[in-house]
Structures are given as structure tokens and as C-alpha cells.
Amino acid sequence: MVAPGRRRVTIADVASHAQVSVTAVSKVIRNAYGVSPAMRERVRAAIEELGYRPQAAARGMRGRTFTIGLMLPHIRNPFFADIVDGLAEYLQSTDYQAFMIQGGATRKVESRAVDALMDRQVDGIIMVAPLASKARLEEVAREKPTVVLARHERSSYYDTVSDDDEAGAELVVNHLLALGHRRIAHITHQDDSQARPSDLLHNIRAATYERVMREHGLAGEIAVAKSFYHERGGYEGARELLSRSPRPTAIFAGADQAALGALAAVHEAGLAVPADVSVAGYDNTHLAALPCIDLTSVDQDGAVMGGAAGKLLLERIEGRTSAVRFTVTPTLVVRGSTGPTT
Amino acid sequence: MVAPGRRRVTIADVASHAQVSVTAVSKVIRNAYGVSPAMRERVRAAIEELGYRPQAAARGMRGRTFTIGLMLPHIRNPFFADIVDGLAEYLQSTDYQAFMIQGGATRKVESRAVDALMDRQVDGIIMVAPLASKARLEEVAREKPTVVLARHERSSYYDTVSDDDEAGAELVVNHLLALGHRRIAHITHQDDSQARPSDLLHNIRAATYERVMREHGLAGEIAVAKSFYHERGGYEGARELLSRSPRPTAIFAGADQAALGALAAVHEAGLAVPADVSVAGYDNTHLAALPCIDLTSVDQDGAVMGGAAGKLLLERIEGRTSAVRFTVTPTLVVRGSTGPTT
DNA sequence: TTGAAAGCGCTAACAG
């Protein structure tokens, strides 16, 4: 039988039950200095007996909420799941809990999500915020310790965790060149971001593609479909590219999700992968490893990135004010979706 | 240039700036009864001018935080993304914000995640909590308005939103039978849940599979691999099933994620889909529609479920205490992974 | 219609 919503146990209940002051209880739960072992024990017992759990909101009014906010554009991208896992694992050994909030496809929604986090008094914010301006990020960072993922700009107000997208894109294009491809096309992403274009990973990947092509005397073969990093985006981008004449022999999609759509478009056109068209992606999501997809992709360790972001954020919460930039080095995972030109 | 962390604007700042009482400001932001239009206007102007945003944690100490907590076992399952989208869309027209927290693979972690939500003073909880006992869910529901997703038990303390898993499983098995299959195998999920087994969706799907087989005089052909609803689980389950002799001509995986792994195992065994083995899933995630996967699956509308959960929760927050059960009716989406026996 | 004042549960000075 369930009793009707009874009042939650408070610190005062614990104090009176243990016959000590409220302060004593507070000190014990904060592991603060200045409590005798005997008192600590009594308080612990009372907490245990009453099933007391401190209320984060109330703690937050004076101190910390032990909550960190994680803003993600959306949770459908499996790469973000790796980041979340890495963060969760790191936080496991701390008193902090991570809460996720979904940003969205527009700057307004993204910004509102971050506001919502700040309004809830999180102790710090980790975000994948591709749309905001640097000024906006710094505005956030001024109010709360902040770590920004997947953007390349330097700011002295927040830390960044990112992948070396230039190295990653270079791996892919060099791989395709080594296989003998010349007509290599690229699918990139576009949005209404207010960031400096060259700080956004999709632009870095696209620019690197163009640079490497040019360095190999293939400036004339550069073909870029401006689309989106999602399935439909990849599908449409690939359709456009395949309709060109002569058509590309290889497609480098800037993200696995787009590569999935590209694979669909290639199949639909009655072409074989990789015999007719090689396809490569980026992110090395779990799906890339599925036998029927078997996608060559760039691996950036999302779990490491998530863990690093957590560590940097806690350091900032503890008082660090100098900015740190953490970069992971990507590797190429070659699979069956890319092959030599025939 | 960024100013150093300045103090956040509070309700008192707004009050003094608008030359009214703190109470008046509070009333305005709550749309409460008893403010003259003139005062409302002055307060609005001051709020605007100062960029004031109420602090949810402080509001929560007396009233509401306008935050609802969503607990998901993990965010890798794309089906959950549909739920989140549906919920987010519903909440858009309200003052509430949803926060997600990742549960995990063990009862302890799952329970802790829900505790974390309650400790943060959310106004209500929506959860996909397959591991908890009914008693535990009622304990939570006694403290906070609660909606439970994807479980079938009846409780008078919380609302439920679920799919008619029996109907869904029946659709799949009947479809395979109609194609002429007799040796139809099933991949199910196992965990250390404390729920009554028959309330868990994977057990309902498995039991329905067995019932329909029996009803068609195929009791002797029943073959169930007890594995897990994820890629590796599906892979291993399918390998086990395919090693049996005679091997099944069709595999019904209880979830798309498992079906993906099953497809991999079938390919690896050098068998063709659907010529040698038909494969069907459940959830109709976006991946099922990819041409190279092309998986027959059961569609349950995740967005509708998410939206319904949000609606029911807000009703509870507004005071409803009677329990509501919301069920969506699944449909079968036939694709190329299932075909007639040859 | 308005505002003063008493909390909500907790932390942090500050005394003892």
C-alpha cells in the first residue's frame, strides 16, 4: 500500500533525529572540515535511518547543485551517445550528475536550451552548440563554467574539446587518392550558424578536402554538394553528385549519417559500392561497422571527448580560469565501402 | 569584451527598477490574478530591459520548477529520439522544459538516476524504467507526478503510455506465417528486472510469438534465443539460432537494434536475406528504412507516445490523481527483409 | 489592487 505524498525528509529532520544541529548535518554531507568522528557517525546513522537525500535546488541557492548541464543539438546522432557514455563514466566517481537537454535545429532553440540550463542553476555547462556566435558562448561562459565541444575557435573564457578535423578529412581524401580515385566528391553541411565559418567542423572538413584535392592537381575535379549531415541530406547530396557528368567515383560524406543516405542514393541509382562508387564517412558510429553497411569512416573517440569535457568542466568549477583546449587525433577505419577504381 | 561574472538579475532588481514590490513582479511572471494592466506593463518593461529570467531552483523552493525529468535507459536507441521529439514538441507550447537523464543497464543505476531527478526538484517524471519493481515506481509516483512508458502493469499511482505489444508481435508472426514460414525463431531480451515478467514488453512479445506459433500447430517449431535488444545481442542470438538444425527460415527479433545484429549474423553465415532467411524487427527506427537494411518492422509511433506522456504528466501536475493508461496501436511495415519461403 | 513578511531547505559566516 502506498501512503499519500508525505513530506520529504529534510536536513532539520535529520538534525533533530540525531540530536545535533543542522550545521553539523550540513557539514557531514559536504564532508566539510570540523566534525568529530563520533558526531559524523551519529549523523550518518540518522541519514541512513531516515533515508535522507539533500535537495539539490536548495543547496544551489547558496552553494552547488552538483548538476552539470549537457546541451546536445539532438539525441538521434549515435556519435553523441558515445560522448554521453564517456561523460557519465567520468562523473561516476564524482558527486556530479549530468542532465541533457536537446537543442535543436535553429539558433533560437539552441540558445533557449542553454538559457534553460542556466535558469536551473547547473554548476557548469557542456555543449555542442554549432549555431551560436562566439560572443554568445562567451556570454554563457561568463555566467557559468563552460566547455564547448566540436568547435575550433579559441576563447579565453571557456575550454574546448574537439577532434582534429583537418587531419581526419585528410586521412579520408588521401585514402581515396591512394586507391586511384580522381573524381572525388564531398557532401558538406550548411546551417545558419553565427560562428566564424572556419571554426565549424564541417567547413574545416570541406576546406581540407578542397585543399588536398588542389595539392594533387585536382582542382578541376572538386565537387561539393552543400547539403546536411543527416540521412536525407546525404541522400539528396549524393543524388545531386551522381547526376553530374562525368559522375564521381568516390564520395566523401562529412558525417556517417550523411554517408548512410549517400549509400541509399548509390544503391537506388543501380550502382555498386565500391565497384562503381566508393563512399566514406566520418565519426565511425556503430552503424558503420554493420556488415551490410561496412562503411569506411574516420574514428574520433567520442567517449574520450566526453570524459575530457567532464574533467575540464569540474576543474573550472573548482576554480581554474585559464582556458584549455583538448584535441583528439582521429584515425581512419577502412572498410568495404571504399575500393580501388576500376 | 567580456565582463567578469557579474551577479545575475533577480526579482528584487526588477522590482526596484519598476518601482513596485517584489510580490507584484512575482505575480506578473506567474500570470497570477490581481495586478492592474498598468502595473503589469511596467513590470514587463523592467523585465525586458534588465533581461531578467526567473531562477527555477528558487521558484522550486516554494512552487514549481517548470522542469520535467525524463529518464531513458540510454540514448543510443533511435526509438527514444522519437519519444523525445514528441515530448519536446508538446512542451513547446507550455512553460515546461524537459531534462533527460540516462539510466543504465543495472537496477541500481536506473534507480539512482530517478533519485537524481527527484533531488533536483523536477515537477514530474517520465520514465522508461524496465528494471524497477512496481513498488519502486509507486514509491516514486507517491513523491512526484509520474508517467511510466513501455510497461504494461496497472497502477493507480501513475499513468502509463505503451504500445500494444501483443498486437505488434502478432502482426509480425502472422506476416511470416502468411509467407509460408514454419520454422520461425525469435530473439528476446533478458535483464535483471524486478517487474512482473508479464508486464515487460519483451516478454509480451516473446509470449505472443509462442502463443501464435502454438495456435498454428507449430509448438514444435518454437525456437527462442534469450539474448539482448542491442546489436551484439541480436548478432549472438541469431548465430545461435542459425546453428540449429534444421535452421529457421525466419527470425523475428524483438527490436530493430537486435534485428540489425541478426542481419549481420545472417550475412556472415553466407546466407541471403530474405531468400535463405527472412528477418523482421520491431520499432521501425529510421535505420529500418535504409535501402541496404530494408527491414520489415513494427511501427509504434514514438512521437505520439512522447507527446501523450507529456500531456498526461502536465495533467497530473495540475492535480489529476486518477490513473490513465494510454496505448498506441502498432502497424506492420513490410520491407524487403522478409519474403516467401523458397 | 497592492505590498510586507514569513518561509522553502540548505550553506556559510561567525560566536561560543
Add this chain to the structure above:
DNA sequence: CTGTTAGCGCTTTCAA
């Protein structure tokens, strides 16, 4: 080492 007390930002009686 221990306890008293003043807030944190907001909502909510309750008078005026």
C-alpha cells in the same frame, strides 16, 4: 568542535 543565525531568490499568505 559545535551551534546560532542570516541569507540565497522566489512564492504565498495576509493585511492594508
